[in-house]
Amino acid sequence: MGVLDRTELLLQAKNYSGSGNWLDEANSHDATILGALFLPHTGTQHMYLPGTAGNYASVPDSAALSIPGDVDIQARVALDDWTPASEMAIVSKYTTTDDHRSYILAVRSGSTGLLRLYWSEDGVNLIAATSSVAPAVSNDDWLWIGTALDVDGGAGGIGRVTFYTGGSGTSPTWVQLGTTADAGSAPTSIFDGLHPVEVGAYANGSAGMLQGKVANVRIYSDLTETTLEFDADFTDRSALTEPFATFTEGSPNAATITLNRSATDHKLTIVDRAMFLLGGGDYFGIADHADLDFAGGDDFTVMAAGRFYDNTPAGNGQLINKRRSGSSEGYQLLNHTSVPIRFLIGDGPTTSIDDSPNPTNGQAFVVAGRRDTTADEVEAFLDGIGSGSPATDTTTASLANADSLLIGARTFDLDEALDGEIHAVALWREALSDADVVIAENELLARNISAMMLSGVG
Structure with missing residues (x-):
């Protein structure tokens, strides 16, 4: 006994x-x-974000993450509420206080749950494209979501944004979500801001707070999934280990990701049990x-x-x-x-x-x-x-x-x-x-x- x-x-x-x-x-x-x-x-380690300021993951700005042209942003997440009361940032390179706005991939607030990509050509003014339909997913369930910005793929050579989903498994099978959205200049571009890349927030963890689970985030600097610039795998126990403070992402750039936590209330947690x-x-x-x-x-x-x-x-x-x-x-x-x-x-x-x-x-x-x-x-x-x-x-x-x-x-x-x-x-x-x-x-x-x-x- x-x-x-x-x-x-x-x-x-x-x-x-x-x-x-x-x-x-x-x-x-x-x-x-x-x-x-x-x-x-349930068997897979992941990051949980409580939706409060100060709880997010970040990686410093770098040449590899300053992507002015075509970009493909992907994430496997399970939101507590897929139709949140406030807009939730999935991935961002954006600040609210100066002229270094680059982009935000977000889930829209209200009952819609639509995906939205914001970007700026000049670091100040925003362009937005929104999915025509919302992902079909239940609260707390996993889903790969993504967006691709083709800087000259739209009518007349302007920007074209495609949203897509990839199922709930560890490897996505991508399916376009709704129709494409054209916006921006001919061609459009993403401003090369100096702000960090953030997961689950923007503006240094002060806004757009994500409430839910995050397993993976990937950023490609092309539309063919060839050039991987950022690969945060929160399920990888060989890379992300206690004390859960920093870890190295898996792209060739091997950037250091910092796990940021608030001073009070519920904190960012790596769910390993x-x-x-x-x-x-x-x-x-x-x-x-x-x-x-x-x-x-x-x-x-x-x-x-x-x-x-x-x-x-x-x-x-x-x-x-x-x-x-x-x-x-x-x-x-x-x-x-x-x-x-x-x-x-x-x-x-x-x-x-x-x-x-x-x-x-x-x-x-x-x-x-x-x-x-x-x-x-x-x-x-x-x-x-x-x-x-x-x-x-x-x-x-x-x-x-x-x-x-x-x-x-x-x-x-x-x-x-x-x-x-x-x-x-x-x-x-x-x-x-x-x-x-x-x-x-x-x-x-x-x-x-x-x-x-x-x-x-x-």
Whole structure:
């Protein structure tokens, strides 16, 4: 029998149904989801963009990406809403504050969901071409979309824009979308602006924010898919790896792509496993129960798997909390502002605290806190390794209280919200041995990462 089979509470994102409460796999301590965003993983790694400013991918301007003539822009995306309330930028090389506007491929706002290509011949004034029909696709579903600008293919030698779709698979089979649209001068051209290429936004991540998933973006400087200038493959686990900060795109230009994240709220995330994304006050609530409380002589262990992108936050981030303010009764496992991961228990008059090393930003972790009444110690763990200097357990009375157990926030005031990912949470009514802590960590990882991912595929 595995260590996870002995849990009192076991929540795993990979087993979440997609609706309703997050069900406890050990007993009936189900978690109510209060704002946390579920991101499933179906075998293919991808980038998720939450649709808020500051979350986008970018690559610096270069000669290769300054394409004045024919251009073919392609992307495989799955939008949360294919008829968005606000226009969403798929790919851009565009700014709103100076004369370096080049182009934007966007999905139009409102009920239409039409594709639109904007471009500028002079860096200031915009030309626009819009698809005559919208892509036939459901919300959250994958679709290759693209546009080709033939700078002199239109009537009288003006520009001609063709939109197309390529199905949902990894390799597109292109079909023209609606009719062509002629616009621009004879011939038209794209201004050679100095702005970066952005995925999921324009104007340095301040506008046109995409909400949804991105798998691939390709840019060709011809109409025959011969000269590939940009090839961002967010599914390639050999190129895009933790800590998910930068990676090299796959064209001959080998440009460095930066993954940009906002300071607060939901952040750009590389979905390499099932997860819940927390930010801006999201949390989970589990009703108070005697099995989640502990008397003065009770052993227990709590554990959480997740990932942060700021391991020294401005405010504490609660992972697991069943404790009131000050020195009140209960326990908590948190990402602390001034120390690494902190495990704390209290019986009212006294508290006992131990700190583990800090998780690396962008690196998935498993953290734990253990109370061992036989050794009279509390100890925090990171990735199966204890702090090395457990704190003496000075509590003598009960840790029990009538509060809910919260994941991602503080019990008594919903403050100290966690900013990051939660992959799994577990609790045992026993003090796991050092060996069992390692086994439990490995079991959580094995159960929450697919075999394809462990082998480096997908």
